[in-house]
Amino acid sequence: MKRFILKRLVISLFLIWVVVTLNFFLFRILPGDPVRFLFNDPRMTQEVRQRLYASFGLDKPLPVQYGLYLLNSARGELGKSFVHLEPVAKIVGEKLVNTIILVGPATLFAIVLGSLLGVVMAYRRGTTTDTGILGMVLLFWATPTFWIGLLIIVAFLGVLPTSGMFAPGASYLPFSQKIGSLLTHLILPLGTLSLALTGQYAMIMRNTLIDILSEDFITTAKSRGFRDSYILRRHAVPNAMLPMTTIIAINIGLIMGGAVQTETVFSWPGIGRLMYDSILTRDYPVLQGSFLVMAVCMIMANFVADILYGFFDPRVRY
């Protein structure tokens, strides 16, 4: 088991390194003068330009730049925002917390609801219940997350808050008072993201469970006299957790994509919205930084999922 964890850890670190490197080269393949993105002032003299270059370290040879970049990234030093002139790490860090507040509950809710729907569909496979739920689930799966958000806004305009995390000014209130504001603002984006993700998990559970229900040990359990509900609960679903965990882990990227869309539509001040804003304002350090953080989060989540898989599947441990 320990070797298993170690191996996974090494792979995760390797992947993080790849992402950091990718980030580095991404903006250096831009044609033209990088400083131009910063200050496109035609009155800038050559001398000022040189000084700017030097201050960003762009005059050093490429390998040195790369080395510095790696070192800085490891230290959490991700540069300064072009627009806000604050350290990227600080900005991203603040927004990350907000994203977790939204994404955490939404994902949990979606997994639970999706699994339930998936179990019902698999158990009643082929009946009208299955087809009906399947149709609904496919519908949500095919619908872009942001569009669900737009529709929800149009529907609930005036009824529930549709933008931001707190009522204006509320963020200065003490915690006990602003929690209410937070919760009302959380309802719509949470609902949107949950709806969008549920379809995914329902499909995964359905497919996984259909495979498992056709296995021999299910027939054996039935032949011993257990109720169907017991067999589902104590034999089928525990086996379904394995492939479910793997597939959910692979699809964590979709959660992030969903978060970007939901935060944009509802102006929720998280990392997704930060990414959107930085695209609009061409704030490249922030764009890079938020992407990096998202990628690292995803790699770490995959790592955790791998460990969980080992926990669920004794064949890996023994």
Add this chain to the structure above:
Amino acid sequence: MHTGRWIKQNLSGLVGLLVLILFVVLSFFPQMAPHDPHRMDKDKILQAPSAEHLLGTDEVGRDILSLVIYGARISLLVGFFAAAISTLIGVTIGIFSGYYDRSWGQPLMRLTDVFLAVPQLPLMLVLAAVLGADILNVIVVIGCLLWTQIARIVRSYTLTLKERSFIERCHAIGCSNARIIWLHIFPNVLPLVFANAILLVASAIYYEVTVSFLGLGDPTHISWGMMLHYAFESAAILRQAYWYILPPGICIVLTVLSFTFIGRRLDEIVNPKLRRR
């Protein structure tokens, strides 16, 4: 009798096909649109559906129905070409990593892992921002990020095919690897790939729409995603202009669903594990 059964079995696929044909026709003959989609009319901003404008107008007075009809083209085009690129990359990597499992296989699998480890939409956004919002860039960016699914499926199938005795016999009579891959592996892999490629189109359209909505679509072409982007940016939602938001979204959902249904039905036919008993 048999036709009736066949229709019932393939119902979802057929419905998908019909919807798809409808959209393809629209994209080839956009002249059917009642108005010029580019024509702006400052007197008719954000009007609700009327007799003259069946789906209302947008924030600069353009007819939404016409916009929707013209927009079909881009979504289908991008979806198709991006999926084509993905399929090409995926099949190539899949076959090579499967066939040359011991040499190329492992590094190629690492490569696949890398692409799987990064969040797709954010990466597309970053790449599109860096490369510029051009329709070609969007196609290439989406195409280069969606191949992992197909690569895995093709790789695992190639691995099973490799062990089959007819491949052994080919080696025994002295066939070159290239010949085996081209004449035996590739044709066997195709049916599987075809079904998945269609599902890939659905994904590609989904991503194109989302990338456009988030502001990185090609502003010189009308697309459903861009329509929704402008709807959002112009605060049309705050005016509850449902006629602006619903039509492009419904078209998107219908198109994605139609490819999904067709792809799923084909996948069922090709993949016996999914067959309904």
Add this chain to the structure above:
Amino acid sequence: MPLLTIDNLSIHYRAREGIVKAVQDVSLSLEPKQTLGLIGESGCGKSTIAMTLLRLLPRNAAVQKGAVMLDNRDLLAMDAAELRQVRGARIAMVFQGAMNAFNPVRRLSSQIVEGIRLHRPGIDRAQALKKTTDLFDLVGIGAGRVHDYPHQLSGGMKQRAMIAMALSCDPELVIADEPVTALDVMIQAQIMELLKDLRRKMGLTLILITHDLSVVMEACERVAVMYGGRLMETADIGRPFKHPYTQKLFQAFPNIEKSRDISWGIPGAPPDLIRPPQGCPFAPRCDAAFTQCRKKMPPMVALAPNHQVCCHLYQEARL
């Protein structure tokens, strides 16, 4: 007083190509402490009958007519609750290929104990575990393996574990569907010895379903021969067989004691069960077939109190 009586059972499957008449008009009876061998080629319907006894047929199968009487209750008419009390506790099944018969993510002890506690609610965990451990000893696995996971056992041991699980709730009847087919010959012999031993020790009534005649010859007292979904002959082992198919079957089986003859196969192919022939299903491949055989299905006649045969060559014995 028979333990189990199968009365005119007919079972159909709905397949894409049409309706498969998997079992037609099969009648059998089984006395307590008897071992019946149910033999036939693949697809002759024997496994279907076994699955029907515990009503484990897939969704596209349906019993067309007939009854299966356990004591005085028709298994086919029981409601779900009553059926669940029969399954495992009165009739237990050992399946073909125990490779996947256990839940891979749970320990063997946990799986067997849950079964014991299901049918005997009063028993506590420790007692159930003790019983499981004793059973493991009995079947020759050894008490030390009781907390293992299924993948830690070899094929032969898994089969023994399956037998232990089947016996764990003290059933009256054990149905073993191809119990040794998936195992290699040495293990086959061991498992057969085990079955015979257990049968003796626990007074089991056994139905052995197999296409392997050596199993039947070794362990069974009676044999029922099936072909094309129909019962061809039921007889005690030891009596000469009368049905042409049975004769051919046992002829085809090489005898290690006799001289080295050419072993005879039976030319031809099994019948199409979607469009079964009008007459006897074996007629196309039968040496002794005549016109009547192809036209009309022969009736089942009793040649002796425990010997039934379904063939136009024979008529009701004049007693």
